[in-house]
């Protein structure tokens with residue numbers, strides 16, 4: 505079995521590597537229950553991500569697992585969701601032979617560690633089986649052999665650690681465990697002529713989702729014993745565990761975020777969810793300037809009304825630097841200054857934190873200036889400066905925008921302008937449109 509080991513600079517998870525807090529989605533699975541409340545996973549767990557399909561139902565040329573949004577392929581989001589889990593040892597990605605090189609490039613580009621790449625098969629079961637066999641061939645001491653194997657479709661990017669823990673613990677205790685969700689539509693049986701034969705009582709049925717977990721021995725034996733028909737037409741690993749190992753999986757209801765990207769619209773939905781998650785909070789950097797503080801109240805109220813949290817700090821020095829690892833959006837306020845040094849400092853800090861590797865941070869420069877002739881002339885120079893800096897930042901996956909705010913003695917006009925800043929800033933943060941980087945918008 506050909507297994508490619510991706511080598512990334514700095515080793516798997518060598519010391520000093522910035523630990524990227526993953527993209528966490530809050531959801532029902534965040535609630536722990538008796539299954540794993542406080543339970544730790546103190547046994548070796550490996551993950552198999554079947555990614556060997558062609559994604560025909562999307563109607564796209566590129567298999568959906570390799571379709572990108574926000575500059576990253578879908579599969580990279582899923583890999584990262586498992587990599588960030590400390591008790592996951594290895595992530596085996598199973599891809600079609602013709603996509604092995606592409607997969608290795610993705611691993612290098614996004615510095616994925618823990619990943620092994622294995623060639624897929626003509627069906628999903630064959631791909632998963634290749635992943636299981638690869639684990640059995642891993643040259644590792646018996647003590648390190650996985651106790652539990654998690655199987656998770658590579659096109660289900662939203663998986664939460666808490667729910668993963670429930671599946672892993674239940675799989676260890678029961679031999680197999682699987683995620684389920686309530687059915688949305690009623691399931692009916694049809695006659696060969698295309699008429700209704702009967703409908704199932706929906707309350708008695710559930711949709712089988714992912715992740716699923718198995719003790720290594722169960723999933724290995726299941727694939728050793730299953731038939732060619734299973735390999736060719738089967739879609740359910742839990743069935744194989746029951747049919748060939750007598751292991752009845754524990755079923756655990758998961759959060760609604762477990763859905764699978766199947767159609768083209770699902771890619772747009774996934775991108776929207778990720779954008780929403782990145783836009784949940786922002787950092788307003790006032791430089792400790794009193795006039796900048798004047799913006800704070802209005803911006804905080806406006807962001808609050810948009811269900812976005814705004815943390816206000818003077819800079820990113822010392823303790824304040826923690827903001828870099830908590831939020832993905834930064835608003836730097838300057839007063840009567842065409843100097844972009846504070847913005848440059850943010851870009852340097854983001855680079856040092858290797859922050860843009862995962863998702864594109866947004867930096868917005870709000871330049872508060874008087875509206876006299878000299879200042880207005882200066883704006884032209886500032887526009888060029890912002891554009892130049894933004895072009896450089898974009899190469900490092902940082903999205904930099906500018907907003908010019910002319911101070912006004914007219915209170916009503918001033919409040920309208922500040923509200924405009926809030927609307928523009930929240931729109932730029934939510935949309936993360938690379939086409940607008942470098943623009944100096946006028947509030």
Ligand SMILES: Nc1ccn([C@@H]2O[C@H](COP(=O)(O)OP(=O)(O)OP(=O)(O)O)[C@@H](O)[C@H]2O)c(=O)n1
Pocket residue numbers: 553554555556557558559560561562567569598624625626627628629631632657658659764765766
């Ligand atoms: N021979 C295959 C077929 C599917 N899969 C993977 O199994 C997961 C779920 O399958 P599905 O959503 O059906 O993906 P595709 O088979 O690619 O989609 P389609 O049926 O539309 O072609 C996907 O991550 C897919 O890449 C796989 O590893 N090997």
Ligand SMILES: O=P(O)(O)OC[C@@H](O)[C@@H](O)[C@@H](O)CO
Pocket residue numbers: 628657712713714739740741742764766
């Ligand atoms: O059938 P598809 O290949 O579209 O997707 C695989 C799904 O069936 C599978 O992930 C769940 O039903 C759980 O087994």
